[in-house]
Amino acid sequence: MSNTDFALAVEDLTVSFDGFKAIDALTLYIDKNELRVIIGPNGAGKTTLLDLICGKTRASGGSIKFKNTELTQMAEHKRVRLGIGRKFQTPSIYENLSVFQNLEVSYPKGRSVFGALAFKCTDEVRAKVQVVAEEISLSDKLDTEAGLLSHGQKQWLEIGMLLMQEPELLMLDEPIAGMSARERELTAELLKRICANRAVIVIEHDMDFVKQIAHKVTVMHQGKILAEGSMDKVQNDPKVIDVYLGH
Amino acid sequence: MNMFLNGLKRSGLGPLLLLTILLAVVLPLSLDIFRLNLVGKYLTYAFVAVGLVMVWGYGGVLSLGQGVFFGLGGYAMAMFLKLEASDPITTKIQSTPGIPDFMDWNQITELPAFWLPFKSLPLTLILVIAVPTLLAWIISYAMFKRRVGGVYFAIITQAVSLIVTVLIIGQQGYTGGVNGMTDLKTVLGWDTRTDSAKYILYFVCVALLIASILLCRWVQKSKCGTLLLAMRDKEDRVRFSGYDVADFKIFTFCLAAALSGIGGALFALQVGFMSPSFVGIVPSIEMVIYAAVGGRLSLVGAVYGALLVNAGKTLFSESFPDLWLFLMAALFIGVTMAFPMGLAGLVESHIKPWWVRKQSERRLNAEKLAAAHASYPERPGSKLPPGVSGQQA
Numbered sequence: 001m002s003n004t005d006f007a008l009a010v011e012d013l014t015v016s017f018d019g020f021k022a023i024d025a026l027t028l029y030i031d032k033n034e035l036r037v038i039i040g041p042n043g044a045g046k047t048t049l050l051d052l053i054c055g056k057t058r059a060s061g062g063s064i065k066f067k068n069t070e071l072t073q074m075a076e077h078k079r080v081r082l083g084i085g086r087k088f089q090t091p092s093i094y095e096n097l098s099v100f101q102n103l104e105v106s107y108p109k110g111r112s113v114f115g116a117l118a119f120k121c122t123d124e125v126r127a128k129v130q131v132v133a134e135e136i137s138l139s140d141k142l143d144t145e146a147g148l149l150s151h152g153q154k155q156w157l158e159i160g161m162l163l164m165q166e167p168e169l170l171m172l173d174e175p176i177a178g179m180s181a182r183e184r185e186l187t188a189e190l191l192k193r194i195c196a197n198r199a200v201i202v203i204e205h206d207m208d209f210v211k212q213i214a215h216k217v218t219v220m221h222q223g224k225i226l227a228e229g230s231m232d233k234v235q236n237d238p239k240v241i242d243v244y245l246g247h
Numbered sequence: 248m249n250m251f252l253n254g255l256k257r258s259g260l261g262p263l264l265l266l267t268i269l270l271a272v273v274l275p276l277s278l279d280i281f282r283l284n285l286v287g288k289y290l291t292y293a294f295v296a297v298g299l300v301m302v303w304g305y306g307g308v309l310s311l312g313q314g315v316f317f318g319l320g321g322y323a324m325a326m327f328l329k330l331e332a333s334d335p336i337t338t339k340i341q342s343t344p345g346i347p348d349f350m351d352w353n354q355i356t357e358l359p360a361f362w363l364p365f366k367s368l369p370l371t372l373i374l375v376i377a378v379p380t381l382l383a384w385i386i387s388y389a390m391f392k393r394r395v396g397g398v399y400f401a402i403i404t405q406a407v408s409l410i411v412t413v414l415i416i417g418q419q420g421y422t423g424g425v426n427g428m429t430d431l432k433t434v435l436g437w438d439t440r441t442d443s444a445k446y447i448l449y450f451v452c453v454a455l456l457i458a459s460i461l462l463c464r465w466v467q468k469s470k471c472g473t474l475l476l477a478m479r480d481k482e483d484r485v486r487f488s489g490y491d492v493a494d495f496k497i498f499t500f501c502l503a504a505a506l507s508g509i510g511g512a513l514f515a516l517q518v519g520f521m522s523p524s525f526v527g528i529v530p531s532i533e534m535v536i537y538a539a540v541g542g543r544l545s546l547v548g549a550v551y552g553a554l555l556v557n558a559g560k561t562l563f564s565e566s567f568p569d570l571w572l573f574l575m576a577a578l579f580i581g582v583t584m585a586f587p588m589g590l591a592g593l594v595e596s597h598i599k600p601w602w603v604r605k606q607s608e609r610r611l612n613a614e615k616l617a618a619a620h621a622s623y624p625e626r627p628g629s630k631l632p633p634g635v636s637g638q639q640a
Contacts, residue, residue: 054487080489092484094477105473106488113498119470158484165489 003068007032007199008053008169013062015052022048024223025062030169035195037202037210040220041244046203047089049220050171053201054086055079066169081111085167089174091154095147099138099157102146103129106161128164135193136160137186152183156190163194170194171201176209188212207245219244262547263460270453280442287449287517289557290456292317294510296537296549297456298503301463303535304543305472306499307479308396312404313507313534315411316379318526320508322415322422323378325521326362327371328431328439329423347428353420361421368435375512376505383504384497391493391500405528412527427522431515439516452513459506460546466502467546475499540582542591551590 008030015023022045030036038046051057053064055076064071071079094102107128110119133139136156141149146157155175162170175191176184184206191200191213204210210217210231217234219226221244227237234240274286295313303309335345343356350358364370386407390400415422423429431439438444466472474495478485486492515521524530533556541552559578563571586593 056483056487075491076486077489077491080487086487088483088487092481094480094484096476096480097473101473105470105477108489110470111489112491113471113494116471116474116495117466117469161484161488 004029004065005032006030007034007067008201009063009065009068010049010053011063011065013049013052013059013064015048015057015060021223023052023059026220026223026225028218028225030199030201032168032199033195033197035191035200035202035213035215036218037204037214037216038218038220039204039207039210039244040226043222044220045223046220047173048223050086050173050201050203053079053169053171054084056086077111080165080167081108083166083168085162085165085170087155087158087162087170087172087175089177091151091158093146093149093154093157093161095145097146098142099133099144099146099149100129100142102157103132103160103164106164108165132160132163135163136190152179152187155179156187159190159194167198169199169201173203174205175202176204176206184209262545263457263464266547266550267453267457270456271450275446275449280445283449284445284517285557285561286554287445287452288514289554290452290550291510291514291517292534292537292557293456293550293553294459294513295503295507295534296541296553297459297463297546298506299535299538300541300543300546300549301466301506302499302503303538304545305467305475305479306496307475308496308500309401309535310404310500310503310531311401311528311535312406312408312531313503314526314528314531315404315408316383316504316507317511317514317530317534318411318415318521318523319379319382319511320375321511321515321521321525322428323365323371323375323508324512324515325428325431326365327368328434328515329428330358330362330366331434332430332432347423348430349423349426349428350420355420359421372512375508379504379508379511380501383501387497387500388493391496394493396496405531408526408528408531412523415523415526423522425523427520427524428515429520431519431521434516440519445517448513448517452517455509455513456550459509460550463502463506463546471495471498536579538589540579540589542589542593544588545591548589548591548594555590 006029008028010026010028013023013026013028014021024045026045026049028049038049040046048057052059053066053071055071055074059072062072066079066082066084069082071082071084074082094105097105104121104125107125109125110116129142130139133142136159138149138153138156138160141153146154149157155178159172159175172191176187179187188209191202194200202213214231216229217231218228219234219237219240226243227234227240235245270286270290275283278286295317298316299310299313329347333345333347338344338346338348338351341348341351343351346355346358364374386404390396390403395403416425418424433439439448467475474485474490478492478495482492511521511525514525537553537556538549539552540556541548541550543549556575556578560571560575563574567574582589588595
């Protein structure tokens with residue numbers, strides 16, 4: 001496949017589980033500084049697509065290029081080190097560690113065993129933790145055990161853990177699931193702020209939320225792309241109305 | 248003094264200091280050399296238990312094959328001691344003098360090549376750590392890089408311990424077979440069987456054990472330790488934060504193996520023999536029990552676990568030769584049923600709250616006393632202002 005100017009270029013991507021094609025010859029390009037929302041009915045393959053990009057699932061065929069580097073054969077942790085961050089659907093944080101420790105451990109230094117043994121929590125690390133904690137509105141909770149946070153705060157904490165790594169591609173799987181209306185607003189603002197220097201892919205079902213944040217929307221259905229474009233265009237697409245939005 | 252106590256509290260080294268005092272002062276002063284030597288033997292198992300706290304408690308990976316690493320360290324040391332005990336003069340009645348007696352019985356006429364490094368003490372000391380670590384690295388690299396874990400890993404370590412036992416017993420001419428290596432006497436001419444040598448070896452054992460605990464504490468306090476805890480909780484999150492999860496598990500497993508090897512070497516030195524009965528499945532599982540009884544998250548607890556279980560074993564087997572296995576079983580079942588986090592968990596949940604309550608009661612009593620003094624200001628003979636005498640109480 002040819003090289004491109006896109007942050008992420010997914011071409012002809014296929015994955016099949018025992019013959020069932022969860023992703024079927026899918027092609028998708030994400031621009032630098034773009035916030036893309038992927039919507040679609042359950043089982044459309046949205047989460048599988050993120051799994052393939054971050055390496056949780058191996059592709060059966062096709063190509064995934066991040067900044068023109070082929071990812072399909074690369075180990076997960078190496079993809080992260082290239083600059084890909086992934087937030088899971090259920091908040092995936094270290095419940096027994098404090099908020100500070102959760103963020104500190106995500107700081108992208110000392111990633112080898114001996115690097116980790118020699119790692120010191122310098123002022124630089126502390127400053128970074130402080131900045132990110134303020135970004136995710138948890139700066140007054142740094143000493144709290146992460147397991148004691150509310151569901152919404154856990155979601156933010158995981159986003160914060162990714163921000164610690166300054167990823168160039170950030171993938172968020174249903175970031176506002178289980179959040180209150182106020183928390184949703186704050187999250188929308190947060191997402192608008194953090195997509196400034198990076199590409200962001202968000203999977204979401206809440207259409208109001210999607211309208212607020214999306215630059216461009218991709219609709220998936222049965223492992224394929226059904227429609228792509230601005231929110232207005234997609235919402236008025238008869239195919240999309242048929243399979244997803246309803247009449 | 249108070250500053251010292253506060254510093255101790257903050258650093259969390261209090262329990263370790265207490266253990267050091269017990270091992271280095273109280274026990275040597277109160278036990279005769281026979282019993283102290285037994286304690287020394289138990290402490291060699293504590294090395295394994297401390298390693299298990301790291302790999303099982305912290306790393307979340309249960310190994311049922313730690314006896315292998317204990318045995319490899321022990322055999323490495325025993326091979327050196329055996330060679331020294333088999334000089335040509337003491338073995339002149341053999342058909343090939345100068346080789347260990349069991350080789351002679353098995354019609355081996357030349358020292359096998361893999362025995363040669365064990366002629367040198369420095370090399371032996373390196374191999375005591377290197378051999379178990381290398382085997383641990385091979386096993387864990389093969390398993391963890393393929394994401395084998397949990398029960399499957401435990402079963403594989405168990406199989407390894409069985410294989411190694413069969414190998415040692417089967418290759419009698421090279422390993423001494425089921426009898427192991429006996430008649431170990433001297434280190435560079437220094438007789439290890441005298442009382443003074445036993446005292447010295449005991450203190451060497453205690454010093455190395457404390458050093459090992461400090462090393463493990465340092466690992467726990469580092470980012471590596473935090474990552475181990477994080478991995479136990481959410482392995483995928485650690486992986487997708489840019490860490491090679493397998494590397495950290497391999498490191499911990501190798502660390503535990505190295506510690507077990509040191510324990511094994513000290514065992515061979517203090518007890519004077521090494522045999523396959525410390526390598527197989529049963530001793531490996533017993534070692535897990537030491538860590539479980541002590542509390543699998545507590546390094547200091549693991550030492551108490553090893554001491555308590557082994558002391559119980561000795562006591563029960565001396566007093567109730569017919570019943571002791573049942574009594575041991577009852578102890579294990581009792582501990583795991585009643586305190587799943589072991590002795591350390593018991594201290595955390597019962598002793599510490601009791602101590603805090605006691606402290607606050609004492610403070611309350613002191614205040615009451617002060618108040619009582621204050622209400623009788625004109626006590627005959629008392630020239631002190633009332634508040635001061637109250638404070639003294």
